[in-house]
Amino acid sequence: MTEEDFILPDGVDARRLPKVLLHDHLDGGLRPNTIVELAEEIDFELPESDPELLAKWFRDSADSGSLPSYLATFSVTVGVMQTAQALRRIAREAVVDLAADGVIYAELRWAPEQHLGRGLTLGEAVDAVAEGIAQGIADVEATGGWIRAQQILCAMRQAHRSDEIAELVVERYDSHLVPGGVCGFDLAGPEAGFPAADHAAAFDYCAEEFVPVTVHAGEADGLDSIESAVLDARALRLGHGIRIADDIELHDEDADGTFAQLGDLAEWVKNRRIALEIAPTSNLQTGGVPSLAAHPFNLLYELGFAVTVNTDNRLMSSTTASLELARLANEFDYDLDDLEEFQFAACEAAFLPVEDRDRLADRVADGFDEARI
Template sequence: MRPLWNQLLQLPKVVLHDHLDGAMRVETLIELAARTGHHLPSTDPAELTAWFVQAASSGSLELYMKPYVHTLAVMQTRQALIRAAEEYALDLAAENVVYAETRYAPELHTRLGLSLADVIAAVQEGLAAGSAKAAGAGSPIQVKTLLCGMRDGIHSREIAELAVRFRDSGVVGFDIAGPENGYPPSDHLRAFEHAHRHGLPVTIHAGEAFGLPSIQQAVHACRAQRIGHGTRIIDDIKGADLGDPTRTELGPLASWIRENRIPLELCPTSNLQTGAAASIAEHPITALLDLGFRVTLNTDSRLIAGTSMTREMSLLVDEAGWTLDRLRMVTINAIESAFVSDDERNLILNEMIIPGYAKAEQQ
């Protein structure tokens, strides 16, 4: 295992779906909780990490989100947000993530008086500091931001406006997050229309806890350029479990997603925890990739899911038979789906990803 892990650790990586408030260092969480008086299930790092994984492995999205109460409790001040964001960038760079888009909902960080703009500015400051330190240590990384409105909230239009306002400061897109069932993306059309009107890219959580209708609304009614998770698109594909692309039949929505190259931000470990998939071996990511969908590999919430990009790769190699070619494919898919300019995308692809995989092939 160790030689494989070390090889995978060195591979260049791209992550498009990772929640900032689900990716704190456990030691930082314990320290900040002690300062603020917030009670945690444990103050032992190993025990608390295990608690998060167990609590998240609930079989439903709604229960999966409950552990966020602890990270959100301590991410309510400017300094806490700066620190969490700085450490976030450093932790990703340490496993050779060369490009990342982190997402969070600013409205969840205003309990102690920060304005929505204050929250965004603090996160951007922290990400910039972490990225600069990583580059200085020889591990360059770009970290961009996606701002989320909450499906069950009332601030989505305001968040979309702020995403446009901060687009020159590292914000590259807009999303909605939170419970899917009962909160369709079409409830937030005004927010999406504002983003589209200003040329701001959109990704939408869909097809995880709720089925095909949420994906259909996301891409047709709300014009999402990417889908967060989207595992349930497999429900529109007959014969996908046979392992033979020639024996599959795509339904109209699946055909549209594939033909229009809509990226799917799949998160295997998280999808197992929420009940969206039964096992890594049976996860739709392999079938969808082999069928020609634009699949990307992601972590979702690294602390709460107990994972990392290296671990996600390792699981797919060990349990789903993935090869270096498949890992390269999802990495290239991810950078080609990033919400950045073609110049930035091509620079990362040609100077970091392609050479990194070529080096791995020679080892």
């Protein structure tokens, strides 16, 4: 990436803008040099030992057009994330890197069940990430910056531990106001063939305990996946969710300006403000869309859906929150008002108390006002 990649159509550097990030995988955002160093400590074999070549390997391997192939790269990152020391370091570095990119709030998601290979318990793994996030926040504040970050715990949909992870989320949810605390539950992993309905008990428990839920749905599978996420999981947000466009029928513009007919599911997602955690570059890599120009992001935005802009996996997609904004702005000719709306939508959907969401929106507004000067 070059400096020009960050420049918006109006000449503003996207890194100057305050950003709210709802969908960023902890195990998808490691620094390549950190992977190399951690691998050496535990004698873990890497496909490349040079950090630059390793970064290229991740990029090339993820750019496959297949979600299962994309997910296969995580065997490397997860492989070096099996100790408390490694989890603390990676979480701290993630917070520092996000803050350097202008992110002021991030919900970092990860699946604790995948990090028990060297003796950690689920609770110890979560504690280590919380400590790393807190350290990262302190590092940012020490240099005059500001960021807030929380954890979302994922259950893997192809596994059988969702009830246990839901219990862990509920147990730790009272920490969601503490830096690095757990703020929600997610279902991740291969989407096709693993509907949210298979994990109904976990979602019922979260609902009974008033814990917010987001679900990966509508990325590699269609409307049935989204419907299951909405009805069976009571999801407040959809991870990606771009296949909701399949429930929208376009036609010639009517006299009143209407150009689309929404199906019942699309109407529900739109009208209930179920936020779409969209990660454009990742959607291209996993084959969700053939090109950025063909991405339904702009259509969904024009129709009034709660669209948010996310990174998904910064390492695999070789991206940042600023790059995602710049790519969208240059493709669809968005101005600062549009980009600000995406941040407001993310503030509205954040798994925070309403007062905190309002304060976060105020920070966004102040930062965009400064960028307009």
